[in-house]
Amino acid sequence: MPMNIIVCVKQILDPEAPPSSFKVDEPGKKIVPPPGVPPVLSPFDENAVEAALRIKDAQGSKITVISMGANLLREVVKKPLSMGADELILLEDEAFTGGDSWSTAYALSAAIRKIGDYDLVLCGRQAADWDMGQAGSGIAELLDLPSVTLARKVEAADGGVRVERVTEDGYEVVEVSLPALVTVSNELGEARYPTIKGIMAAKKIEPVIWTPADIGLEPAHVGAGGRRLQLLRLFQPVSEGRCELIEGETPEEAGVNLALKLREAKLL
Amino acid sequence: MPGVMVYVEAGDGKLAAISSELLGCGRRLADALGEGLSAVLVGDRVKSLAAEAVASGADKVYVIEDAQLKDYQTDTHLAAMGKVVKETSPRVLLFGQTSVGRDLAPRLAFRLGTAAVTDCIELDIEPGSKRLLQTKPVFGGNARAVFTSDTYPQIATVRAKAMEPAVPDAARKGEIIDFAVELPAARARVIEKVVEEVEGVRLEAAEVVVAGGRGIGSAEGFKQLEELARLFKGAVGATRPACDNGWVPDVLQVGLTGKIVSPNLYIAVALSGSSQHLAGCSGCKNIVAINKDPEANIFREARFGVVGDWKKVLPAFMEKVREQLA
Numbered sequence: 001m002p003m004n005i006i007v008c009v010k011q012i013l014d015p016e017a018p019p020s021s022f023k024v025d026e027p028g029k030k031i032v033p034p035p036g037v038p039p040v041l042s043p044f045d046e047n048a049v050e051a052a053l054r055i056k057d058a059q060g061s062k063i064t065v066i067s068m069g070a071n072l073l074r075e076v077v078k079k080p081l082s083m084g085a086d087e088l089i090l091l092e093d094e095a096f097t098g099g100d101s102w103s104t105a106y107a108l109s110a111a112i113r114k115i116g117d118y119d120l121v122l123c124g125r126q127a128a129d130w131d132m133g134q135a136g137s138g139i140a141e142l143l144d145l146p147s148v149t150l151a152r153k154v155e156a157a158d159g160g161v162r163v164e165r166v167t168e169d170g171y172e173v174v175e176v177s178l179p180a181l182v183t184v185s186n187e188l189g190e191a192r193y194p195t196i197k198g199i200m201a202a203k204k205i206e207p208v209i210w211t212p213a214d215i216g217l218e219p220a221h222v223g224a225g226g227r228r229l230q231l232l233r234l235f236q237p238v239s240e241g242r243c244e245l246i247e248g249e250t251p252e253e254a255g256v257n258l259a260l261k262l263r264e265a266k267l268l
Numbered sequence: 269m270p271g272v273m274v275y276v277e278a279g280d281g282k283l284a285a286i287s288s289e290l291l292g293c294g295r296r297l298a299d300a301l302g303e304g305l306s307a308v309l310v311g312d313r314v315k316s317l318a319a320e321a322v323a324s325g326a327d328k329v330y331v332i333e334d335a336q337l338k339d340y341q342t343d344t345h346l347a348a349m350g351k352v353v354k355e356t357s358p359r360v361l362l363f364g365q366t367s368v369g370r371d372l373a374p375r376l377a378f379r380l381g382t383a384a385v386t387d388c389i390e391l392d393i394e395p396g397s398k399r400l401l402q403t404k405p406v407f408g409g410n411a412r413a414v415f416t417s418d419t420y421p422q423i424a425t426v427r428a429k430a431m432e433p434a435v436p437d438a439a440r441k442g443e444i445i446d447f448a449v450e451l452p453a454a455r456a457r458v459i460e461k462v463v464e465e466v467e468g469v470r471l472e473a474a475e476v477v478v479a480g481g482r483g484i485g486s487a488e489g490f491k492q493l494e495e496l497a498r499l500f501k502g503a504v505g506a507t508r509p510a511c512d513n514g515w516v517p518d519v520l521q522v523g524l525t526g527k528i529v530s531p532n533l534y535i536a537v538a539l540s541g542s543s544q545h546l547a548g549c550s551g552c553k554n555i556v557a558i559n560k561d562p563e564a565n566i567f568r569e570a571r572f573g574v575v576g577d578w579k580k581v582l583p584a585f586m587e588k589v590r591e592q593l594a
Contacts, residue, residue: 015408019543019565022410031407101374102383126386128544130406130413131524133386134374141378146455147342149371152518162459167367168527169519170464172339176456186508186525187518228383232401233414243557243570251576255584258556258574263592265572267533267554 002060003119003156003178005052007085008108008135009045009067011076014038015128022236029234031129039076044124046191048184049080051154052122053192059156062086064118066111068104070094074207081202082194088207089115095212095219100130103226105138110215112143120161121181125150136183145181148174152187271303273358273421275349276321277368278311283320285433285472286364290426292434293391294362295325297400300393306330306358308447310348312338315444322442324434330356330447337451339458340368342375348449349376353421360400361421362391369425377423384423385415387524389430400424408524409543409550428472428528429551464519469503471520476502477531477549479522481539482509483559483578490515493537496586499593505529507545522548538578541566558582 014037021034033039041049052063065080068091081088091107099107112121121140126133133149140147152171153164160177166185176182194202212219219225246261248254262268274294276287283291291307298305307326309317311333318329332348349372353361361376363369365387377384389412390403400422402415416422471477478497480490490504497504505522506515522529523545530551537558539545546569549555557570558578567573574581 013407015544016542019410019541019568022407022543024411031411100383102378105378125525128408131387131404131408132374133370134377134384137371137375138378141375147371147375148456149342150367164462165367166518167461170462172458172462173460174341174456174458180455186512190512228419229385229415229417231413232416234406234411236411237405237409239568241568243567243573245567246572246574251574251580252584254574254576255581255586256588258558258572258581259585259588259592261572262533262556262589265554267556268589268592 001156002062003055004117005055005061005063006112006115006118006121007048007052007063007065007080008121008123009049009065009077009080010042010127011039011067011069011072012042012127012129014040015043024234024236026235029231039073041076041079042124042127042129044126044128044184044186047186047188048122048124049083049085050191051151051184051188053084055154055156056084064089064115066091066108068096068107070097077207078202079194081205082198083192084198088205090207090209091215092209093211093219095225096223098224099222100227100229101132101134101138102228103222104135105142106226107215107217107222108135109139109142110217111210112139114215119178121145121179122154123181123183125183125185136181140181145179146176147181148176149183150185151182152185154182154184270357270359271301271306272298272360272362273306273308273353273356274326275361275363275369275372276307276309276317277364277366278314278317283317283324284364286366286428288324288433289429289431290362290364291321291324291326293426293431295434297360297391297393301359301398303359304328306356308332308349308352310337310345318444320436322444323436323438323440325440326442328443328445330445332447332449334449334451336454341454341456341458342371343454343456344451345372346375346379347452350379351449352447353380358421359398361423363423363425365425365427373423373425380421382419382421382423383417384425386425388424388426391424391426405547409547429530464517466517466519468498469501471503471505471527472529474503474529475531476500476533476535477505477522477529478502478535478537479505479507479539479549480510480537481507483538484510484515487515492582496535496582499586499589500533502531507539507542524548536566536570537582539566540564541569
């Protein structure tokens with residue numbers, strides 16, 4: 001049976017950018033974006049899109065993607081469309097920026113309520129910027145949906161979905177009734193690449209833009225205005241950088257010297 | 269009752285290591301506040317752990333037992349925690365950053381209209397305001413953020429091995445309270461639990477970890493790391509890309525979204541040392557890196573390093589180690 005699936009995605013600084021390029025503006029309590037490194041979709045959100053596409057492949061489904069922010073880059077937020085999603089809704093307004101888990105889940109849940117007709121909401125397990133991992137569970141609580149987090153597999157089963165949930169020593173199989181919310185982890189497997197055909201199709205899809213008023217919210221209650229957490233300080237941990245390089249005439253000799261060094265340091 | 273409350277979990281019939289760390293941290297925070305420490309045990313037949321929680325620092329232990337609570341399930345465990353928190357109004361509420369804590373803490377925060385900070389590595393009480401200051405790595409470990417809030421309880425999940433565990437004292441006294449909760453019908457149910465068996469020493473408990481990354485290139489490559497780990501009576505770990513490629517089981521992933529390890533010796537082979545990976549092993553004082561890229565980030569964290577092709581360095585290293593251990 002086809003499902004209506006909503007996937008929430010976030011545009012973030014590329015988490016794969018080299019750590020040496022990472023800079024913090026401490027007085028401003030913000031990250032200085034590394035020059036020349038374009039933003040990306042949070043990788044776990046791409047896993048969530050992939051989970052939706054696998055359900056669509058298996059039984060047909062309509063996939064609506066939601067993202068939130070201001071001045072969102074179309075080549076970033078349209079990526080799920082080029083992978084095979086059907087529609088894109090952008091909560092796009094300066095008021096939506098500077099939020100925390102609370103204000104993010106609050107706005108996204110209002111948008112999902114407005115969409116109304118859905119069976120399954122998928123989110124990444126956490127956004128790979130602030131690494132909070134709360135928005136998915138928050139949306140589920142605000143919409144009173146059952147939730148299953150940390151999925152490595154999501155498939156339709158008996159009118160609900162069957163989820164393999166990652167645990168410390170393996171996984172558990174959980175069945176949940178619909179509508180439900182599931183957060184997806186990287187163990188699901190890498191997201192597919194957009195196809196040329198998908199990229200062409202995505203070009204023709206215009207995103208729907210919603211402001212706070214469109215989802216029935218006061219601008220003062222979203223983004224920075226809706227925060228419940230105060231950020232007191234943002235800083236970079238100091239790396240001691242005291243690595244002692246072990247050398248040798250050949251790589252093999254370096255290997256031998258390393259073993260000798262470990263013995264000397266009483267690590268062997 | 270203000271004070272600090274800790275959600276404790278069982279592991280192999282006793283308090284899980286993370287719970288002992290939470291009680292150690294919770295006791296310190298409660299003492300700084302001059303208030304009490306309570307623990308909550310939720311499950312089926314978990315009461316036997318209450319005495320251990322008292323010995324580990326709890327003044328009160330709330331025991332919520334029900335056959336329906338045997339497996340962790342969001343709806344039922346959330347209802348149980350929601351009720352005990354509403355009735356006791358703690359100032360601070362702590363969970364482990366475990367598969368349960370990651371699921372339960374955020375949703376409970378939303379239910380109670382308060383805020384949670386996940387994956388904390390430092391927690392302190394702000395003198396005067398008595399607010400909890402929550403420090404957590406952000407941006408994959410590239411930065412750290414200190415948060416607080418004015419909504420209560422202030423909720424935090426705590427990273428494994430970030431806090432000193434409680435030292436149990438069997439002479440400590442505490443009150444054990446049976447707490448009854450009417451449970452809602454669960455909308456989800458666990459139908460199977462699958463344990464992915466890994467041979468040898470458990471990764472989290474290993475004194476030596478041999479970890480490989482993308483540069484290992486294959487499952488066969490990891491066989492060599494296994495051989496080295498056996499030599500050290502240690503365990504094999506891996507980066508997320510190595511797991512995502514299927515070279516090793518997912519349960520061997522070390523990092524932000526995987527296991528947190530703190531062995532005495534961490535041998536990092538052909539892995540660049542992304543912040544996300546280092547989040548899982550930064551507690552280790554003796555990281556040894558073997559990588560052909562002299563600019564690799566792992567050399568910024570390592571104590572000893574060899575710049576070279578692991579395929580050439582490792583066999584010679586292993587042979588010498590074998591000889592020295594003989």
